Structure formats: C-alpha cells, structure tokens
Amino acid sequence: MQIQPYLFFDGxxxxxxxxxxxxxxxKVEMMMRFKEAPPEMPAAPEHAEKIMHATxxxxxxxxLMSDGHCNGQAAFQGFAMSLIVADDAEAAAKFAALGAGGxxxxxxxxxxxSPSFGMLTDRFGVSWMVYVPLAQ
Numbered sequence: 001m002q003i004q005p006y007l008f009f010d011g012x013x014x015x016x017x018x019x020x021x022x023x024x025x026x027k028v029e030m031m032m033r034f035k036e037a038p039p040e041m042p043a044a045p046e047h048a049e050k051i052m053h054a055t056x057x058x059x060x061x062x063x064l065m066s067d068g069h070c071n072g073q074a075a076f077q078g079f080a081m082s083l084i085v086a087d088d089a090e091a092a093a094k095f096a097a098l099g100a101g102g103x104x105x106x107x108x109x110x111x112x113x114s115p116s117f118g119m120l121t122d123r124f125g126v127s128w129m130v131y132v133p134l135a136q
Contacts, residue, residue: 004062005081016065034049095120
C-alpha cells in the first residue's frame, strides 16, 4: 500500500513542475495533457495544453500533479509536504530555493527534534516543512 499526494495547481502545474525540477530535483515520470484525452472525454479548447495528469518523482517519493479545473488560484490547505534532507547545508539550500517567491512561516533553525527545521509556503501556495532528522 502507498499514499501519494495529488496536487491540483488549477492552471499553473507546468510552471510548478519546472520550479520543483530546479528546487528539489523533481523528475517527470509521465505527463499527459488535456488534448490527449480520448474523444469521449473532451476538454475545453483553452485547456488543451494544460496538464491533465503528471507523475513526478522527488527523491524516493512519487507526487501526482494536475492543472485540475484550471480555474485560477490553487488552494492547498490542511497539509504540508515534508522534505527530509541529509544535512544542514542541504536543508539551507532547499529551504532557500523553495522559499523564493513564497513566504516563510518558521525560519530554518535548530529545534529540540532537528538540527535544521523550517516551514514555508512556496510561490504556488504549497506548504513545506524542510528538516534534517536527528542522528540515530
């Protein structure tokens, strides 16, 4: 059994994928545009080039993405993507990259449960927690 997040970007999925390629090393495994849907499932002509479904690999995890209904601003609420990295330097680099154009909720710093932990919302509205696990 697996749980995979499915993020709906409501029109900015391709831009988000490009952003995640540069910030967290995302790799597109599969991508289908609305124009590729079968004839019995026609899409609005203005959405033809938008992404109907994408499977994206980030590290060892799979994240599913789509433009959804393409109706404007996506609303990501009630969850955060948790990015676990190897060390403080990687945490700092990923936190800075993901935070570009976004908003920091908790600056990256030492906590009782991590040598580097921080929370932010990226420029697409997706919440992230970046951290280094305590050494075992």
